[in-house]
Amino acid sequence: MTLIGDTAIIAPMSKYPFREIEQKWQAYWETHQSFAVTEDENIPQEKRVYVLDMFPYPSGSGLHVGHPEGYTATDIYCRYLRMNGYNVLHPMGFDSFGLPAENYAIQTGTHPKITTESNIANFRRQIKSLGFSYDWSREVSTHTSDYYRWTQWIFIQLFNKGLAYESNTPINWCDHCKTGLANEEVKEGRCERCGTAVVRRNIRQWVLKITEYADRLLEDLEALDWPESVKAMQRNWIGRSEGASVLFHIDGMDESLEVFTTRADTLFGATYMVISPEHPLVEALTTDENRDAVVAYLDEVAHKSDLERTDLAKEKTGVFSGSWAINPVNGERIPIWIADYVLISYGTGAIMAVPAHDERDWEFAKKFGLPIIEVLKSEVDVQEEAWTEDGVHVNSGFLDGLGKDDANNAMIAWLEERGLGKKAINYKLRDWIFSRQRYWGEPIPLVHCPTCGTVPVPESDLPLLLPEVTSYEPSGTGESPLAKIDSWVNTVCPVCGGSAKRETNTMPQWAGSCWYYLRYLDPHNSEEFVSSEKERYWMPVDLYVGGAEHAVLHLLYARFWHKVLFDLGKVSTSEPFTRLVNQGMITSYAFQRKDKSLVPTDMVDEIESDRFIERETGETLERVIAKMSKSLKNVINPDEIITEYGADSMRMYEMFMGPLQVSKPWSTAGLVGVYRFLDRTWRLFTERTVSDQEPSAALLKTLHKSIKKVSEDTASLNFNTAIAQMMILVNDLYKEETLPRQVAETLAKLLSPYVPHLAEELWQQLGHTTLLSATAWPEWDEHLTVDDTVTLIFQVNGKVRSKAEVPMGLGKEEALSLAKADEKIQKWIEGKDTVKEIVVPDKLVNIVVK
């Protein structure tokens, strides 16, 4: 049969009744609440484990194959831990506020709650169909009032601590989503969600002071067992840089400009200054004769999107303000320019320009004819190009002859003595724009009172329910749909009782996911967001598995909230997630024409093995790896896989594909291989006689090696190699006449974290009445994992020339003489001088000759 693009489903000739088996055990686990967990105080601290999956956003398209990858990994790990006597907390829930449901509501008028809850039901069904051992009694959904009541409560704690403030500075606005965005939600100048170029817009926003935690968010990364890439991304995002702030007096005015620089040592080369168009001193610094030009420039800049402003990096623009500053180090008058290559949001929004040693300043100076002074000994002519490498200081007065670090320290000391500057630390991280002008989110529980100012809704009045609206359409004016409901907006001030108005903005989707891992600990508590006993019992999360796309957003926000809660004494650890693992993306095959364009999979024929053509044109196509996408028709639907091959095959295949952490392409042919293995295993148990005989010595060795390998690899999340070992064991068993009970039972145990339905069924068929998943994990006998003989390698000059089967632990002398006695070796060393003889016991003998 032709496998079209490798994604066609071939119904297997089934002997193995996975449908019945899987339905049977899922029903059993459900009725018996087999995986519900309690805070048993008799279990010692080190045997309590919290294993967490990133909960999904319940989209309308259902689960994709990426979800079960991480979920299967944690499920295997949890089942393994339980069988090893651990008390395991393993919950699941839904991140259920968010824009897609709301956009759907705008199109169809269906309440987002209805869509969301039906999507959740579908997700829950799909997740359950994979047989994961979640404690479903702890399920949470962030859109329910029982849950968001506490999201609102945490917001009030932040507000009371002075960590939430209103701001009117320009923010990123997505015209398509009709809402403001956090900096973290802007990717390359575009809205992360819909790809629309963001524009700057002045909108009243609620902002959280995450910058107050910048240092701790940075430092505490050190101790975390997280992927280096995620830590690096967070470090970059926080963007701490050490330097100096320097004051420049403005000539003829009682004002000064403060700049941040990491290279105070180049101050002698500062030949002009630049302030951002949004800088507060723009107005004051603009002289009358320059006013028209400045106004025109500000207007030009205001009409550029952020994308244009950064994309047009090549061509610098700017205008002279008419004012001059005094370079503090040499008293020179230097012009102050206004240019949009200086960002208001970084540092002080003003810079000292050192064109000789900075690309951007150099370009600007060249364009506007500003002087360029070399202050670092350069290997190029700084009039021709900027020298950005290091060099000894020149033209720099008291710094001449010094290197970078010495000069920098000397300059900062010099400035500090005169009160003109000081050491300073600056962050790229900006405060978190927290309000959204949309409907489907948590209402921000604040009231604006003309007399008392902004006051929080009393905690006893929480939850502040999301009201019903007649239209979900965002106004686009920076007001959320809530603003249109007078009866909801108009309220009384909880402090003075006078008439007041509610805050109408809602929270971003990230709010609910900032603390969901805490709610799982105590999901039905109506008095507290989590009881401190339960929090102390489980926290911190021992293993957190999810996609790398949350490296900065969710993981930074959650760490921030957690630290605030820690400072308030509400949680006992300063970090929420001890260990983080990112599962790799599951990609798919795609077919590429010579011009690199891609052809949808359903337009491709495989004419012979690994030769693909485009049906319409007959053009030969190259098979490449691409992300799954609807347009390429290469999306794999988990429901179909489960129907055709079963959940156990799906689980095991996803783990067998390769290491958890790397991305790998889906191959239905590979899935069939795993299915065959399970079918073979099934037939092994059902078609052979289970005997009470002792297994043969050889089989016993394979068995104990398998216990060891599967145990170690499961504990270290190397599931692919653990599965390979189980395949070796089953292959060996096929060579035996009967199935020794001892081996059969152990095999079922080894299989059980991976293919829990099949394993449970095999266990029952072996005559057991207790649950396999509650049985103790097998132990191995180290002696039985070691072979009696080893293959000793004989090398001449490092090349393998012969080998021999020898007893384990053979002495060096014997090994050497065996090698020398070997016919092939003799041929290679004959007539040559032996220079050196190396013997590695049980490994090799290497004879070096000349």
Next chain:
RNA sequence: GCCGGCGUGGUGAAAUUGGUAGACACGUCAGACUCAAAAUCUGAUGGAUGAAUAAUCCGUAUCGGUUCGAUUCCGAUCGCCGGUACCA
């Protein structure tokens, strides 16, 4: 540009205090079973030369280094993936 990661058969991949490269699986080929096919079972399968299960050579992106010995350590280069960027 900068930061992080990766590069091994026809394919997914194994192998790390430096010691048999390619476990396991897919695919392919051959055999058994079958009227036949599918399914299943057994065996072979990195490349080249070769009748060969003989032998030799080549082979872990490329080039170089350290070493008796390098997929593994070091240096340079190329390519791919992810992140990020007028960040002063």
